[in-house]
Amino acid sequence: MALLEVQDIHSYYGHIHALRGVSLTVEKGEVVTLIGSNGAGKTTTLRSIHGVLTPREGRIVFDGEEIQNVPPHDMIERGIAQSPEGRKIFSRMTVLENLEMGAYHRNDGVGIQQDMDRVFDLFPRLRERTKQEAGTMSGGEQQMLAIGRALMSRPKLLLLDEPSMGLAPVLVERIFQVIREINEQGTTILLVEQNANVALEIASRGYVLETGRVVNAAPAALLRQDPKVREAYLGEV
Amino acid sequence: MRGDARLNKLALPVGLILLALVFPFVDDALGTNLTFSAIVVAVFVMLALGLNIVVGFAGLLDLGFVAFYALGAYVVGWLASSHFQQVSFSFLSAANTTTVSGVEKPGIHISFWIILILAGAFAALCGVIIGAPTLRLRGDYLAIVTLGFGEIIPQFFENGNNIFGFNLTNGVVGIKAIDSPGFPFLPDALDDWQRFTTSNLNPWYFTILALVLITIFVNIRLRDSRLGRAWIAVREDETAAAAMGINLVTTKLWAYALGAVFGGLAGAFYGAFIKSIFPTSFSFNVSILILCMVILGGMGNIYGVILGAIVLQGINFYLLPQVNEWVHAIGDATGSALLAEADIPRYNFFLFGLLLVIMMLLRPEGIIPNRQRAEELHGGEEEDASVPEVSRAG
Numbered sequence: 153m154a155l156l157e158v159q160d161i162h163s164y165y166g167h168i169h170a171l172r173g174v175s176l177t178v179e180k181g182e183v184v185t186l187i188g189s190n191g192a193g194k195t196t197t198l199r200s201i202h203g204v205l206t207p208r209e210g211r212i213v214f215d216g217e218e219i220q221n222v223p224p225h226d227m228i229e230r231g232i233a234q235s236p237e238g239r240k241i242f243s244r245m246t247v248l249e250n251l252e253m254g255a256y257h258r259n260d261g262v263g264i265q266q267d268m269d270r271v272f273d274l275f276p277r278l279r280e281r282t283k284q285e286a287g288t289m290s291g292g293e294q295q296m297l298a299i300g301r302a303l304m305s306r307p308k309l310l311l312l313d314e315p316s317m318g319l320a321p322v323l324v325e326r327i328f329q330v331i332r333e334i335n336e337q338g339t340t341i342l343l344v345e346q347n348a349n350v351a352l353e354i355a356s357r358g359y360v361l362e363t364g365r366v367v368n369a370a371p372a373a374l375l376r377q378d379p380k381v382r383e384a385y386l387g388e389v
Numbered sequence: 390m391r392g393d394a395r396l397n398k399l400a401l402p403v404g405l406i407l408l409a410l411v412f413p414f415v416d417d418a419l420g421t422n423l424t425f426s427a428i429v430v431a432v433f434v435m436l437a438l439g440l441n442i443v444v445g446f447a448g449l450l451d452l453g454f455v456a457f458y459a460l461g462a463y464v465v466g467w468l469a470s471s472h473f474q475q476v477s478f479s480f481l482s483a484a485n486t487t488t489v490s491g492v493e494k495p496g497i498h499i500s501f502w503i504i505l506i507l508a509g510a511f512a513a514l515c516g517v518i519i520g521a522p523t524l525r526l527r528g529d530y531l532a533i534v535t536l537g538f539g540e541i542i543p544q545f546f547e548n549g550n551n552i553f554g555f556n557l558t559n560g561v562v563g564i565k566a567i568d569s570p571g572f573p574f575l576p577d578a579l580d581d582w583q584r585f586t587t588s589n590l591n592p593w594y595f596t597i598l599a600l601v602l603i604t605i606f607v608n609i610r611l612r613d614s615r616l617g618r619a620w621i622a623v624r625e626d627e628t629a630a631a632a633m634g635i636n637l638v639t640t641k642l643w644a645y646a647l648g649a650v651f652g653g654l655a656g657a658f659y660g661a662f663i664k665s666i667f668p669t670s671f672s673f674n675v676s677i678l679i680l681c682m683v684i685l686g687g688m689g690n691i692y693g694v695i696l697g698a699i700v701l702q703g704i705n706f707y708l709l710p711q712v713n714e715w716v717h718a719i720g721d722a723t724g725s726a727l728l729a730e731a732d733i734p735r736y737n738f739f740l741f742g743l744l745l746v747i748m749m750l751l752r753p754e755g756i757i758p759n760r761q762r763a764e765e766l767h768g769g770e771e772e773d774a775s776v777p778e779v780s781r782a783g
Contacts, residue, residue, distance in 0.1 A: 202632070223636075224631040225632075225634050227632075228634035229634060240628055242621075245621070302632075
């Protein structure tokens with residue numbers, strides 16, 4: 153059984169019909185990416201999974217349980233962590249305090265320390281800056297912190313929304329290396345990304361979204377070959 | 390070394406507590422008559438610390454905090470006076486509950502100490518009731534709604550003398566002759582020292598001092614608790630806080646409820662101390678005064694807030710009357726009728742407003758700032774503009 157199964161969800165912003173029947177599955181251990189242009193419904197899909205938005209129709213099954221009506225603050229308890237679009241770190245807390253907030257719902261001091269060390273191993277930069285105010289760090293460091301904070305809950309599924317946004321190409325590469333590493337350590341990842349190039353490089357499968365619908369779903373390698381995808385999202389003619 | 394640091398850290402609070410303990414005796418010896426003012430200041434310290442939980446810790450701007458103060462005061466009015474003529478009920482009350490002719494006094498007369506607990510609980514309940522509809526609101530909108538509640542409550546007490554024929558609040562006349570507290574198991578107190586009278590303020594002073602210390606203790610514990618961290622997270626970013634597993638609804642309601650408890654306790658004490666309560670004592674001005682204390686002292690910083698309350702009430706009770714006398718003296722000496730008859734204390738809110746403006750310009754984080762708050766006000770250059778949520782969705 154798939155870890156996450158999204159079945160034909162319809163989500164709305166007021167009267168705007170943003171998702172018109174999105175279905176997707178994420179198997180345990182996979183990296184799955186959602187690609188598509190601005191306004192295609194990528195973030196809306198993540199928000200629907202994470203409970204910020206409740207789909208009006210359809211089901212979302214995670215780990216064998218329906219979660220479409222679960223509020224966002226219960227998601228972490230169930231094993232879904234999110235690194236939201238625009239990072240949303242606590243900019244006036246220190247790096248350490250941010251990471252501690254990521255483990256807010258946990259009580260196992262030893263386990264928290266282990267995960268903290270793991271995050272510092274993944275992002276040595278953060279270890280150097282534990283006492284620094286998060287808001288004073290560079291964009292790349294803040295993105296590392298946002299991912300690290302999400303990892304502090306030891307999630308089964310990690311939702312990443314546009315981790316490459318606003319970062320220099322070198323940094324994007326670095327961040328995606330770590331995302332691959334996180335996946336290799338056993339965390340399943342659902343990645344929303346406009347930068348389809350890098351996303352399809354680390355993902356095993358991809359879904360292409362257009363105006364609230366899935367228009368293509370295939371292994372990442374195939375999507376990279378697809379002429380339509382190449383033209384629309386990989387910047388090739 | 391470590392022990393020394395700890396000792397140093399404790400030295401100031403312990404010193405201040407000792408100072409507070411000997412204060413009434415020194416005041417008595419010097420004949421400065423400041424104990425009454427000190428009691429009122431302490432009531433406001435409590436109120437400011439209560440509001441600090443809501444505004445300072447959780448970041449919910451509440452312009453109607455006076456409502457809880459009023460509710461606490463009315464609880465003591467209802468449960469410790471002859472207001473409800475219809476019934477005659479007393480329970481552990483220290484007041485003389487029988488009249489000279491041996492008939493039981495009308496009204497409800499319950500021990501002050503029980504009322505304190507009831508007032509706190511009642512205020513907390515009202516805090517949740519008032520808080521619940523405001524949960525979805527942020528910033529300015531929240532301030533407007535709380536302002537509305539703060540205005541409704543005194544209006545309610547003013548017009549509550551005829552609720553379908555039932556006199557709940559006695560309207561503008563207010564509730565008078567509220568029972569004094571006492572110790573139920575020492576009915577004939579050993580000496581005057583232990584009786585809460587208007588001539589001996591010491592028992593009042595030590596009661597409010599104890600209440601203030603409890604308030605400070607709870608504030609410190611809350612600040613360092615899990616809930617305290619949740620408040621800070623909610624204050625910074627609600628979306629991110631929810632993603633960390635923080636339930637926004639309960640976290641905010643706890644802030645309202647706990648803040649309200651201290652408002653209610655302060656109100657109950659004040660009602661018993663002043664012995665008569667009127668709706669006019671709980672006007673919008675009081676909310677603003679308490680908020681000024683929190684902002685001036687340093688939002689979120691417990692010691693700052695205490696200092697803010699002492700400074701503002703010090704200006705009210707001590708500085709302004711003093712300045713008034715000087716101005717009158719100058720007026721008399723120079724023969725200027727304008728100065729001789731000037732009523733300086735009337736300008737207190739003008740002065741507070743001026744102080745607030747100056748503070749906001751020079752030191753917006755308050756006298757003793759909270760670390761994170763200071764950064765919010767000075768370091769916010771990298772803040773991304775808040776784009777409406779809908780348009781950000783991909």
